[in-house]
Amino acid sequence: MRKHAGLGLCSPCWQRHPGRSFIRGEHLRDRLADPPSWLADFVAHVAARHCGFVTGLGRLLEDEHSTSPQALLERSRRPGRSMGSFARTLEDFFTLNGRALPTDQAERLAAGRRKRRIDAAPEPLRPAIAAFDASRMRAQERARRASTRPRSNHTLETALATLRDLALFLVDHRGKNDWALSDVHDVEAFLASLPRARKRRLTVLRQFFRFARSQHIVLIDPTRTLTAKEPNGFRGRTLTLDQQRELFRRWTTDERVHPHEALMGMLALLHGASSSEVRLLQVTDLDPVAHTVRLGKRPHPVPMDPASWTVLQRCLAHREVWPTANPHVMVTKGTKAGRSPASTAYQSHVLDDCGYPLRMIRSTRLVDLVNTMDPKLVAAAFGMGPQATLIYLADHVDREAELTSRTTARFTRPTR
Known part of the structure; x- marks a missing residue:
């Protein structure tokens, strides 16, 4: 093996040397005529994660273009759906230090998803869907400027998917290539x-x-x-007691289960955690002394039982494998170089191996709590609205309480 000239190390040992990034940073500073003041801070920011980022930064600083943080951030982005780990690291560093604004990567990805849904519609019906999407985007921008509640990208994309399905239905099943030919019977079908x-x-x-x-x-x-009359009660599926026991044993005893699956499943099964609460959970939300966790917008910390705390520690041990500064508990290969949470696409497939969706597992816990406790207390503990838990009581009638209320009303009825 060829040894490193300065330190006398072989190539594998030199690749793992903790001072490699700082040495490259010093060499880069010596080569630059006017090194930026933040160069040393950036080298320290990436020293424990990726030494190649210093080399990539050197290529950007030594070209003929602008060396301002915003210009460097824009040039570091890769074309396509992913901006690259190097660009994400630069974005995190510059935004945390107030040197640059965040990129519009999320908006670009959302625009690409909307375009794919519009392009999937039949060509004769496509212009109307594109015009509808343009009007919704203008409304979203007006809502942002007015500081109101704009529609999320997910809402806009879901609407386009519905219109795409309707357009395909009209062409394939109704033989209609014009929106003006659609009638109430087509929509009803x-x-x-x-x-x-x-x-x-x-x-x-x-x-x-x-x-x-x-x-x-x-x-x-x-x-x-047309009307959409639906019962307001809960109509989802729930787990049986045997299924809950099977999942509990799977997530607490099987070491082959991925830690992310075990964490998400246990928090949903025992604590009714939603996907967003688990996805946005950060290390700073954990209290190792009191064994509590802050989940989402819940007003109080959630006490962890021994089984859930053990699964959480296993997930933290899996996180320590990545040399990352990401503050979230669930860190993936795509988010280890930045500070953003795991993507919703990744989280939607975490529980695929267990065979049950997260909504079904969480609904089982909520149905049990609401029907055994006061729904107002459940809503207050979960940080939900006062009406959010009442849907789980639609098919539940407490006969004893009903008989008591009728008896009380009969004896307290005023006489004429």
């Missing part, structure tokens, strides 16, 4: 294809056809007479 999504789909279709009528794309709104 489309809504009947997915009965459980009727209310959500009908809301999107009403918004679209109102826009189409204002733009003279259609003459009559086919959704004007």
Whole structure:
């Protein structure tokens, strides 16, 4: 093996040397005519994670373009759906130190997802969907400027997916290539294809056809007479007691299970945690002395039982394998170089191996708590609205309490 000239180390040992990044930073500072003042801080920022970032920064500083932090950040981005780990590291460093603004990577990815949904629609019906998307984007921008509540990218993308499905349904099953030819029977048949999504789909279709009528794309709104009458009670699926025991044993005794799956499953099964609460959970939210965790917007820390705390420690041990400064508990290969949480796409597949979705596991816990405790106390403990827990009581009637209330009303009824 060829040894390093300065330190006398072989190549593998030199690659693992803790001072390698600082040596490269010193060489880069000596080569630059006007080194930036933040160079030493950046070298210290990436020293424990990736030495190659110093080399990449050197290529950007030594070219003929601007060396301002914002310009360096823009040039470091890779084309495509991922901006690259080097660009994410630069973004984290510059934004934390107030030297540059965050990139528009999230907006670019959202625009790409919307474009793919629009392009999947049949060509004769595509322009109206594109015009509807443009109007919604203008409304989103106005809401941001007015500091109100703009529609999220997920809401906009879901609406475009619904319109894409309707356009494909009209062309493939109804033989109609024009929005003006659609009628109430077409919309009703489309809504009947997915009965459980009727209310959500009908809301999107009403918004679209109102826009189409204002733009003279259609003459009559086919959704004007349609209704979405649905029971307000809980209609989801829940786990049986045997299934809950099976999952508990899987996540507490099987070492082959991924730590992220065990953590998300245990927090949902025993503590009713949602996907966003687990995804945004940070190391600073943990109290190792009191064994409590702060989950989402819950007003009080959540006490951890021994099994959940053991699973959490196992997830932290898995996190320590990555040389990362990411503050979140769940760190993936794509987020170890930055500070952003795990993507929703990654989290949606964490529980695939266990065979049960997160919503089903969480609903089981909420149904049990609401029907055995006061729903107002459950709502206060989970940081939910006062009406959010009442849907789980739609099919539950306490006969003893009902008999007591009727008896009390009979004896306290005023006499004439």
